[in-house]
Amino acid sequence: MTAKVAVISPPPGIATPSLSEVDGMALIQAVGRTPLLPLRRVTRHLSPAVQVYAKAEWFNPGGSVKDRPAFNIIRTALYEGRLLPGMRLLDSTSGNMGIAYATFGAALDIQVTLVMPENVSPERVAILRALGAELIFTDPLEGSDGALRMARQMAADHPERYFYANQYDNPANWQAHYRTTGPEIVEQTQGAVTHFVAGLGTSGTLTGVGRYLRRYNPAVQLIAVQPDAPFHGLEGLKHMPTAIRPAIFDPTLPDRTVEVETEAAHEMVRRLAREEGYFVGISSGAAAVAALRVAEGLETGVVVTVFPDAGYKYLSDEALWK
Amino acid sequence: MPTLKIPTPLRPYADGQSVVTVQGGTVAEALRDLVAQYPALEKHLFSEEGELRPFVNLFLGQEDVRHLQGEETPLNEDDVLRIIPSIAGG
Numbered sequence: 001m002t003a004k005v006a007v008i009s010p011p012p013g014i015a016t017p018s019l020s021e022v023d024g025m026a027l028i029q030a031v032g033r034t035p036l037l038p039l040r041r042v043t044r045h046l047s048p049a050v051q052v053y054a055k056a057e058w059f060n061p062g063g064s065v066k067d068r069p070a071f072n073i074i075r076t077a078l079y080e081g082r083l084l085p086g087m088r089l090l091d092s093t094s095g096n097m098g099i100a101y102a103t104f105g106a107a108l109d110i111q112v113t114l115v116m117p118e119n120v121s122p123e124r125v126a127i128l129r130a131l132g133a134e135l136i137f138t139d140p141l142e143g144s145d146g147a148l149r150m151a152r153q154m155a156a157d158h159p160e161r162y163f164y165a166n167q168y169d170n171p172a173n174w175q176a177h178y179r180t181t182g183p184e185i186v187e188q189t190q191g192a193v194t195h196f197v198a199g200l201g202t203s204g205t206l207t208g209v210g211r212y213l214r215r216y217n218p219a220v221q222l223i224a225v226q227p228d229a230p231f232h233g234l235e236g237l238k239h240m241p242t243a244i245r246p247a248i249f250d251p252t253l254p255d256r257t258v259e260v261e262t263e264a265a266h267e268m269v270r271r272l273a274r275e276e277g278y279f280v281g282i283s284s285g286a287a288a289v290a291a292l293r294v295a296e297g298l299e300t301g302v303v304v305t306v307f308p309d310a311g312y313k314y315l316s317d318e319a320l321w322k
Numbered sequence: 323m324p325t326l327k328i329p330t331p332l333r334p335y336a337d338g339q340s341v342v343t344v345q346g347g348t349v350a351e352a353l354r355d356l357v358a359q360y361p362a363l364e365k366h367l368f369s370e371e372g373e374l375r376p377f378v379n380l381f382l383g384q385e386d387v388r389h390l391q392g393e394e395t396p397l398n399e400d401d402v403l404r405i406i407p408s409i410a411g412g
Binding site for chain 2: 066092093094095096097116117119120140141142143144145146167168200201202227229230231232233234235236237238239242243246262263266318319320322
C-alpha cells in the first residue's frame with residue numbers, strides 16, 4: 001500500500017523557491033554574509049576598550065574566503081563573454097581558490113583545470129578530485145610561482161581552450177571584496193571598525209576591503225600581513241618582496257605591514273582552537289597574531305581581520321597540532 | 323656524496339645554487355654540512371635553539387623524512403634530498 005503524502009503548503013511568509021534558486025545559483029547565493037566572531041580569551045591582556053573580531057570565512061559553501069573572488073571572476077568572465085561554452089577555466093592555486101573554482105564549476109557546468117605545486121596537501125588533492133577538477137602538478141621546488149608560470153604558459157599556448165582566470169592579476173578578485181566583504185564588515189561592526197588586518201596571498205582581500213573601508217571612513221587603518229622571510233610555513237600567504245607580485249597588489253594602500261613568524265602563527269592556530277573554539281587554518285593564525293599586535297598598541301578601537309579557512313585541510317600537518 | 327636540492331626562496335642564501343653536494347651519512351649531518359657551506363641558510367632552517375624548524379619539509383625521493391627516521395634517516399652516497407617550501411598565496 002502506498003502511503004498517502006500530504007502536500008503541506010508553506011506558512012505565510014515562506015517563499016517557494018523558483019527554479020533559478022534551486023539550480024547552481026542557489027549555491028552561489030550562499031556565498032558571503034559570514035559571521036563576525038569576537039576573539040574573547042586570547043585578547044584578555046588588551047585594553048577593555050579594544051575589541052578584535054574575525055570574519056569566519058569557512059562558512060562559505062566552498063569552505064574558504066576564496067568563494068568570493070572565484071564566483072566574481074566567473075560571473076564577470078561570463079558577462080564579458082571571455083568564458084565561452086566549451087572552454088575550461090584555468091588557474092594556478094595553492095588550494096582554496098581551486099576548491100572554489102571547482103565547486104562553482106560543478107554547479108555551473110564549467111570544466112576546471114588547476115595548476116599546483118606537487119606538494120599540495122593530500123586533503124586538497126582529495127577535495128579537488130572529488131569535485132572533478134583536472135589537476136596539473138609542478139615542481140615543488142619552484143613553489144607557487146612555478147605553478148603560476150606554468151598556468152600562464154598553458155593559457156598562452158591554448159587561448160581557444162582555456163579561460164585563464166588569473167586570480168593574481170584579475171581585478172574581479174579584489175572587486176568581490178569591495179562589493180561584499182567590506183560592506184559586511186561595516187554593517188556588522190555598525191560602522192565602528194577602526195583597523196582592518198588581512199594576510200597577503202593574492203592581496204585581493206586587503207585591496208578590496210581596504211578600498212571600500214577607506215571610502216567609508218578615510219581614517220580606517222589598513223594593515224597587511226606577510227611572512228617574515230621568503231622561506232616560511234604560512235600556507236596561503238606570500239612574501240611579496242621575493243615573490244611574483246600580483247598586478248592587483250597596491251603597495252601604497254596599507255598603512256603598515258606586520259611580518260609574522262611561522263612558529264607564532266602555528267602557536268596561535270592551537271590557541272584559537274583550544275581557547276576560543278575556532279578551528280582555523282594557518283593563515284588565520286597569522287592574521288590573528290598580527291591583529292593582536294595591532295590591538296596591543298591601542299587604547300580604544302575595533303580591529304577586524306579575516307580568517308580565510310578552517311583547520312580541516314591542515315590535519316595532515318602533524319607539527320602544527322602538537 | 324649526497325646532494326641537496328634547494329628551493330627558489332632559499333637560493334639567495336646559498337649563492338644562487340639550486341643543487342649542493344653535501345657530506346654526511348644522515349639527514350641531520352647533511353643539513354649541518356649545508357649550513358656550514360652556506361651560513362646564511364642557518365636561521366631559515368634551524369631555530370635559535372638549534373632545532374630544525376617545524377615547517378621545513380625534507381623529502382627523500384617521494385617520502386617525507388618525518389615518515390622515515392626523521393633527521394636520523396640514513397643517506398646513501400647517491401641520495402637526493404629535497405627541501406620543499408610551503409605553498410604560498412592564493
